[in-house]
Amino acid sequence: MKQVKLIIIGGFLGAGKTTAVISLADQIRKSGKTAAVITNDQTAGLVDTELVRQSGFPTQEVSKGCFCCNFHDFARCLHQLRAEYDPDIILAEPVGSCTDLLSTIMKPIKNKEAGSFYPAPLSVLVDPQRLDTLGPGGSNPFRRPEVSYLFLKQLEEADLIVLNKIDTLAPSQLTRYLSLLHQNFPTAKVLPISAKTGAGLDGWLAELDQVPSFDKPSPAIAYDTYAAAEAALGWLNATAALTAPNGFKLDSFLVSLGENIRTALEKREEEIAHLKLCAIGSEDLSKLSCVGMHSPVSLDRKTDETCNNAYLIMNIRAACAPDKLLSISNEILDKTASEQNISLSARKTDCFAPSYPNPVFRM
Ligand SMILES: Nc1nc2c(ncn2[C@@H]2O[C@H](COP(=O)(O)OP(=O)(O)OP(=O)(O)O)[C@@H](O)[C@H]2O)c(=O)[nH]1
Ligand SMILES: [Mg+2]
Structure with missing residues (x-):
């Protein structure tokens, strides 16, 4: 059986991850390859799982907490999809309040599951409206500073920062958000897309064919602040x-x-x-x-x-x-x-x- 590519699509709640997962899976299907999906939440009863299933893709749900805290459950779902459907690619959407995915999901997959799966570069989606207050002199994107901390940590660890919803932006706004992201996160590649219209998806898929560099250090995460953000x-x-x-x-x-x-x-x-x-x-x-x-x-x-x-x-x-x-x-x-x-x-x-x-x- 072949090694399956695993695409992790992180990003804050509402950034457009599920919309993007479905659009990418569609694009993959059109290219003649097969895709499956894993959704994730702290508990069962997910709108996202319903939407992905309706789109016709084989789907598994990790619903007793995030992938990182339930890694064995996540791995079990990956193996189940591989055994049942033999897909070329599995797309996985972690909970939108999760970060530290490089250390807790990507590296464990690379080190422990290399015979069956290989991770694509880590994508983190962002909703442009959340970036309005970023930058010099800006205030926090959220009222609660710990939630802002979590949001920024998500972006910091990305190989690919995927600026979503560009269909809602005027050209001058797009230029401003792209330069804001380049300035604040210089090590990431920034890709503008619209999961809704499909703009930029081909370019994103091409980047997902690259091998991620595991040499770069994971960002330092203050777990107490991360926990406080989730608890908020x-x-x-x-x-x-x-x-x-x-x-x-x-x-x-x-x-x-x-x-x-x-x-x-x-x-x-x-x-x-x-x-x-x-x-x-x-x-x-x-x-x-x-x-x-x-x-x-x-x-x-x-x-x-x-x-x-x-x-x-x-x-x-x-x-x-x-x-x-x-x-x-x-x-x-x-x-x-x-x-x-x-x-x-x-x-x-x-x-x-x-x-x-x-x-x-x-x-
Ligand atoms: N205009 C526009 N809206 C989008 C785009 N992508 C997603 N949305 C909208 O953004 C909202 C949230 O999208 P989801 O895909 O559910 O976001 P998510 O990141 O999966 O959210 P969680 O699962 O809660 O973390 C929905 O109303 C989508 O229709 C886009 O490219 N353009
Ligand atoms: Mg979702």
Whole structure:
């Protein structure tokens, strides 16, 4: 069996990793090669896994914590995909609050799994809006300084900094962000792309054919600050069955729910990192994201479906205490469902702050 290329795509919550993974996997498929995907979260019930599966790629989910703290689980998923599908390439999306991937994933893969897998250069995606306050005299990209620390550490270890969402930028903005990244992270290659339109994907794939240099030292990471950043983020994964005898529109329910959660968090001055909602009907799904208080809610995947029954997945990451996040999301879900005469059942909710990162290997 052949050695499989492993492409790790890191970056902060909402940077566009899942969108990029699906676009790259599509591009790989078009080139006649085969791709599989591993998604990752602190707990089960992932919008991302649903989206990747819908795109038709073999998918595994590591859902009991990040790849680095569950390296053996990650390796088991890699081997399972290789044994079942024999893909040319596996794309893996670590949790968006993870850093130190070079020491805790890339080097362990190279040293312990060399017979089966080889890592491509480490890509870290970035949303240009998060860069607005970077640079001399700039303030922190996040209200909480420890979250800003985590965000900058992610970029610092990248072989490839992938400036995503360039479809939203004017040429002068693009030039400014590129030079900001070159100045702040001189050892990384900076690649402008749009995961949405496909711009720049060929160039990125060409860079991913290079062999990463493992000679460069991993950035020093203050684990206590990294842990404080993760702990500052409330994490909510919830699922529920939705029923309405008179029917309801998936898109409009999702938009109302997203807007209402965003407004409720804003009113309480709680900062969204990424709010993701997905409603799955009998034929199609509707999916919405909001990637920060600077951003509106965006219905990324629309369906005109009116249905009587659907399945809802909510993934919210916000700089908010978990108990507060839980009560806000429950209250808003109840209110929005009742306004649209939808009843809720089989509700499951996990809400917590990620625990101290404790990688299996650190090389
Ligand atoms: N305009 C534009 N939007 C994009 C692009 N890539 C992603 N997005 C949007 O950004 C939002 C977040 O995208 P995701 O792919 O879910 O981001 P992520 O990094 O996987 O987020 P997490 O899994 O929470 O860490 C969604 O609304 C996407 O549609 C892009 O190239 N252009
Ligand atoms: Mg994602």
